[in-house]
Structure formats: structure tokens, C-alpha cells
Amino acid sequence: MALQNVWHHRRVADGSAKACWICFKPSTSVLITPDNKDFFYLCTGHLSDRGFCLPDAGEAADAAARKKKDELDREIELVKKEYEEKQRLKREKRREKGKDKDKDKDKDTKKKNEDEDIEDEKTKDDKIKELSQSKDEAAVDLGPRIYTLNKNFYQMRVDKLRNAEIARRNRERMKNPSLFPSVPSGNPS
Template identity: 75%
Template sequence: MALPNVWHHRRVAESSAKACWICYKPSTSVMITPDSKDFFYICVGHLSDRGFCLPDAEEAAAAEARKKKEEMDREIEKVKKEYEEKQTLKREKRKEKDKGKDKDTKKQDDEEDKEDEKAKNDKIQQLSKTKDEAQADLPPRIYRLNKNFYQMRVDRMRNAELAKRNRERLKNPTLFPSVPNGDPSSSGP
């Protein structure tokens, strides 16, 4: 029954808020083990307390980096699709108007294309900067409890298991001694 000292921070709905393990105020933050064996509600303020827990930097950084990269790729693909759609619309319009155009209007169209491409690249760069800033503001999601608090959780799990085992033993009728079978008056001196 080894309980790992790795806790993931999760959020629940406001309607599911329960008392914080430390201060008993309603909280929507939950700390849960990866295997879901143990969980408890905790205030967000306690997570920043170094006496309570420490963020697991390497695991959190790796997970956040993967998530950040996936989000960034989705945003870039979205911008590229928008750009391609604009270009196809422009080409269609250009074909319609191409019959009566001169060289000056063609140059203007080329300049507009360059400006649109530049705007697309600027938007992609802006998205990457805002994503970096947003990711820096998010708190870590993986923590390790202080040894005293961790021991309290282990003790609580152990006590719960002992209580469960005792309840099962009490339900077993072979645990109790049997009633004597002989005549009590004949066996005495």
C-alpha cells in the first residue's frame, strides 16, 4: 500500500466545493494521486506555502511544454488556414477583374499580398508571445507534500484500511468463540 508522494492539482465545479483539509473553508481545488487512491480538497493559497508542498518542477515543466506546443501548433494552423482562405478569395476576385486591369493594379495586388503575408507572420509571432506569458502565469500542476503532511495522509490511509479489515473480521462468525456444548452441571467439581 505504498502511496507515492506525487499529487496532481485539479479543479472541480463550484457546486462540488468541499472543505479544505487544512482550514476547512470551501474549496474547488483538489490534490489527487496519479493512481486516484487518495485525494483531498485544498485551498489554492496553501499550494504556494513551502511548508505544505513543493511543486515538482521537472514533471510540470515537461507536461506544460508539451501542452504549450500542441496549443501553439493549433493556433498556427488556424492562422495559416485563414490566410489561405483569404488568398483563394483574392485570386478569384482577381480572375474576375483581370480582364480590364493594367500593370499598376497588378503591382498593387502584389503589394497587398505581401502585406497580408507580413500580417500573418506578425500574428503568429504575437500568438507565441502571448502563449509564453500565459503559460508563465499558470501555477504548477504536480506537487510533492512536505514529509509531515505526507505522513499524515499515509497514516489516514493505513487507519482506514485497518478499520475496514476490523469491520470485515467482526462480520465473520468464526472469529467469536463458540458456545460450550456440554452440560454445565456435570462438568463442575
């Protein structure tokens, strides 16, 4: 019945949310042992509390590396966006110069080209927004996934399992009729 102090963080569906073990608020985060012997629901805020649990060192380093990479990706996206904006402004200036020269020529083709450029810019902006939203949603789950509980909280989980096992054994014993003494069979003297 040795329970290891290694807990994996898992998420459940919103409909399956249950009370947090600490604060009793509905939570979709679960800490579970690798062998599935014990689990409990927990708020994500408690996972960042150093007095409650500590992330695995390797997992914490991986999470930090992922966070840095995400920040760099965001910066790269911003730089790309700025560059595209500058290019768009340059194209508009060229078109204005071209319009002054050739006002009467190809008005319809220029309008079509402008409309296509505007649509392309809108789709690019929409894609960038979708990417940033999906990265923000993924960032919520990017934290460490393996934790070790503080010794006091770990002992509470071990005691709870031990008490549940003792209660189960006692229930089984109570169902067994040989546990109770038998009625005396001889004549009283």
C-alpha cells in the same frame, strides 16, 4: 499499499466545492495521486506554501516560462495598442487638413469613413479586453500541476489510509460469526 508522494492538482466545479483539508474553507482545488488512491481538497493558497508542498521542478520551470511568455504577450499588446493610437491620431490630423481644403466635398462619405473607423476601433478594443480577460482567467490555472507533500503531511495521508484499511478489515471481521467463541457443548462437571 505504498502511496507515492506525487500529487496532481485538479479543479472541480464550483458546485462541487468541499472543505479544505487544512483550513476547512470551501475549495475547488483537489490534490490527487496519479493512481487515484487518495485525494483531498485544498485551498490554492496552501499550494504556494513551501512548508506544505513543493512543485515538481520541471513543472515549476514550465510555469515560469509560461508566465514570462504571458508578460511578453501583454507588453506586445500594449505596444500594438500605442501604435494603433498614434496611427489613428495621424489619420485624424490628415482628415482635418483635408476638411479645411474640401469642406463642401464628400461630407457624407467622410462621415461614413469616420463612423467605420470608430466602429473598427471599438471592436479592436473589445477584442483586446476579451483577450486580456481570458488570459487573466487562464493565468489562474497556469501554476504547476504536480506537487510533492512535505514529509509530515505525507505521513498524515499515509496514516489516514492505513487507519481506514484497518477499520475496514475490523468491520469485516465483526460480521464473520466464526470470530466469536462458541457456546460450550458439554455437561458442566
